Amino acid sequence: MMAQKWDDLAKRTLSALAMAAVGVVAVWLGGIWFAALAALACGVMLWELARMLSPTQTHLALTLAALGGGAVLLGRVLPGSLGYVGVAGPAMVGAALLMREKAVFAVYGVAITVAACGLVDFRVTHGAVWLVWLVLVVIATDVFGYFAGRMFGGPKFWPRISPKKTWAGTVAGWVAAGVIGVLFLTFTNAGRDLPWISMLLSLASQMGDIAESAIKRRAGVKDSSSLLPGHGGLLDRFDGLLGASLFMLLVAQLVYVPEVRF
Incomplete structure (x- = not known):
């Protein structure tokens, strides 16, 4: 039973690392x-x-x-x-x-x-740094949510739509995102509000995941496609990034977004 809990870990990890590497390099090159x-x-x-x-x-x-x-x-x-x-x-x-x-x-x-x-x-x-922050917050939310959910289990966050997502994984994602915000404060000139903004971004990422899960349930499918080993389709991996991106773009229309430098 324990082995089955983690049987997709290797595929998920390799696919996630490959996608993260391609994404960060492309963001940096612009x-x-x-x-x-x-x-x-x-x-x-x-x-x-x-x-x-x-x-x-x-x-x-x-x-x-x-x-x-x-x-x-x-x-x-x-x-x-x-x-x-x-x-x-x-x-x-x-x-x-x-x-x-x-x-x-x-x-x-x-x-x-x-x-x-x-x-x-x-x-x-606004430059590359904000997008690197965005990608890292989404990855941290997904990875720590995955591990916490598998390790601790417990009450489901929204069982009707996403039966695998737990409150333990959800909160772990918020905490991990806050840590990313704190880390960025140590080597950039970002404002001190970044940790709690990172946590809001994490919540938006999770809502993106929920939205895609609702569409899959409506369509009667398990994955959006089979393009990515251990992950399903691109939408299955980028649903969180989609939600977080829309939140970040909306905030950028409402408040001033300073240029962040190392």
């Missing part, structure tokens, strides 16, 4: 490298979403993937707010042509494309 990664991720996630919601429309899923990736790259080329011109395009096309769950695709599809375009613009405007 420019076309980060835009290309964001476009690819956006396209794959839209493909997975369409396949989950309407599995027989395979050609449409590929079309929506291409439109999503194109919208992100277009956003990098067009100046200022014009970069968001095509952000709703893939979601609206999907809502018009999918045979099932049109509203779900429209809402979640917009969220995916907005997050991808927004992160590319955020990297240009």
Whole structure:
């Protein structure tokens, strides 16, 4: 029984390390490298979403993937707010042509494309450090939540939607995110509010996970796809990053975000 609890650990760890390495390098390089990664991720996630919601429309899923990736790259080329011109395009096309769950695709599809375009613009405007912080908070939330949930078990956080997520894992994710915030205070000029902001970001990441779990339950599938060994699909791994990114982008519209330097 104990071995079964951890039977997916090796696959999860290797896949997570590979994705984290690619993501951090692309974030640090910025420019076309980060835009290309964001476009690819956006396209794959839209493909997975369409396949989950309407599995027989395979050609449409590929079309929506291409439109999503194109919208992100277009956003990098067009100046200022014009970069968001095509952000709703893939979601609206999907809502018009999918045979099932049109509203779900429209809402979640917009969220995916907005997050991808927004992160590319955020990297240009505010630099790499904030995005490295974002990625590390999401990873810490996921990893520590996974271990605490498996080790301690206990009451479920939201059993109707995500039966594996426990309160122990949820709180462990908040604590781990707060620690990431404290660590960033030691070698950057970020403000002292960063630890509790990191914990809010962790909560947003967990809500992103919950939202994707709800869609999978609605679609009657276990994973968004089988692209990643031990992880399922890209949406299964990036759902938390999606929630956290949208929260960070929203906050950036409401308050001043200072440039953070080492």
